[in-house]
Amino acid sequence: MRLDTKAMRYLTPEDWRTLTAVETGSKNHEVVPTALIGQISGLRGGVHKSISALAKVGLIARLKNASYDGYRLTYGGLDYLSLNTYRKRKDVYSVGNQIGVGKESDIFVVADEKGVQRVLKIHRLGRISFRTVKANRDYLRHRSSGSWMYMSRLAALKEYTFMTALRENGFPVPEPLAQSRHTIVMSLIDAFPMRQISSVPDPASLYAELISMILRLAQYGLIHGDFNEFNILIKEDPNPESNKPEDIILTPILIDFPQMVSIDHINAEYYFDRDVNCIKRFFARRFRYTSDAKGPHFKDARKLIGMDGVKRLDVSVEASGFSKKMAKELEAYMKEVGVDGDGDPNAARGDEDSDEDGEDDEDDDEQHSDGPEAAPKNINGSVIVDEAAGDDVSL
Ligand code: ADP
Ligand code: MG
Numbered sequence: 001m002r003l004d005t006k007a008m009r010y011l012t013p014e015d016w017r018t019l020t021a022v023e024t025g026s027k028n029h030e031v032v033p034t035a036l037i038g039q040i041s042g043l044r045g046g047v048h049k050s051i052s053a054l055a056k057v058g059l060i061a062r063l064k065n066a067s068y069d070g071y072r073l074t075y076g077g078l079d080y081l082s083l084n085t086y087r088k089r090k091d092v093y094s095v096g097n098q099i100g101v102g103k104e105s106d107i108f109v110v111a112d113e114k115g116v117q118r119v120l121k122i123h124r125l126g127r128i129s130f131r132t133v134k135a136n137r138d139y140l141r142h143r144s145s146g147s148w149m150y151m152s153r154l155a156a157l158k159e160y161t162f163m164t165a166l167r168e169n170g171f172p173v174p175e176p177l178a179q180s181r182h183t184i185v186m187s188l189i190d191a192f193p194m195r196q197i198s199s200v201p202d203p204a205s206l207y208a209e210l211i212s213m214i215l216r217l218a219q220y221g222l223i224h225g226d227f228n229e230f231n232i233l234i235k236e237d238p239n240p241e242s243n244k245p246e247d248i249i250l251t252p253i254l255i256d257f258p259q260m261v262s263i264d265h266i267n268a269e270y271y272f273d274r275d276v277n278c279i280k281r282f283f284a285r286r287f288r289y290t291s292d293a294k295g296p297h298f299k300d301a302r303k304l305i306g307m308d309g310v311k312r313l314d315v316s317v318e319a320s321g322f323s324k325k326m327a328k329e330l331e332a333y334m335k336e337v338g339v340d341g342d343g344d345p346n347a348a349r350g351d352e353d354s355d356e357d358g359e360d361d362e363d364d365d366e367q368h369s370d371g372p373e374a375a376p377k378n379i380n381g382s383v384i385v386d387e388a389a390g391d392d393v394s395l
Helices: 006-010 013-025 034-041 048-056 075-088 130-135 137-143 147-168 203-219 268-286 298-303 313-319 324-336
Strands: 060-064 069-073 094-101 105-111 117-123 176-180 183-187 232-238 248-254
Touching: 006 075, 013 034, 013 048, 013 069, 013 075, 034 048, 034 069, 048 060, 069 075, 075 117, 075 147, 075 176, 075 183, 094 117, 117 147, 147 176, 147 183, 147 313, 147 324, 203 248, 203 268, 203 298, 268 298
Parallel strands: none
Antiparallel strands: 060 069, 094 105, 105 117, 117 183, 176 183, 232 248
């Protein structure tokens, strides 16, 4: 989805207050009655002018309910509210190119006031899977008012909470910088996903490093749950101990945390094995590397839990704001709409044209990368979009 920030500059303080009132109202109302918007906003002069200004640029949408007229917040409206929060807190000054379009997220390069680039990840749960969601009304009934909004917010909160915990414990992940509603801001990693790397000088050591990252996560009580070549960025730095330019050090950086699970999760073994097998399969196919060592196996990983006195992060995240109840709600929803990647580990993640259905197409993306259609495709639906020409737009 596009993120058109143009209208931000033209919204009056009254418009912002009205937009916030619609957001507040939608916590209890699928369609927020116009009178309630007026009441929540507390604007003495009335909200009609603001309502039409907001509706005109698509930040709210008019809806008719059986008994009354009202408005609901759109994704665009929620985007604006979170960008406005970032603008006020000076987390984001301008918005640049979109670098990723996932099935459940949009990724943009943004910048702070000094021009330092950052990444804005906007979670958009329920965007694609509308029909499935509708078919499962039962589950959503008690959460009917904008469940997409609530679930996207949960995904962002979960990702931010886990990224913070991982970062604090020395894991190679982006630096989490801010979170608002369904979005997070993190540091920009100047690197490509492993998916786009055709060869590495020493596959064995990179493989060992990735497997040890999976085991270190287990030691802290966690399983990534989507540990694959799309969610591992490979940083290339010159080796300080060498003066040969080709002597580079590769550092894997792990991203994408909404589906992380505790090592005590009922399906933990399945997720653990899937993470390990994703790496094994990718290394065999892409780098023609297969480790002599079997495993690692889940039962061995379990023995590492809490070793060396480390904190269990699956437990500590609950204390820092992402509760068990939230985890359950998000997981149920993701399963419902097929985000969670459940099923056969060899199967595609709900999108039929994944690369996993043919053995011979492995190098396709390197060979014809001359257009957006040829962009490498993510198993979970992400496409790296070409950098569009255009300047950053300040908010
Ligand atoms: P999704 O849930 O859609 O898979 P990800 O968090 O995996 O979202 O991000 C999608 C893509 O965006 C990644 O594969 C990567 O190319 C890019 N990306 C995400 N976060 C960063 C970051 N912090 N720095 C650089 N690139 C990033
Ligand atoms: Mg991803």
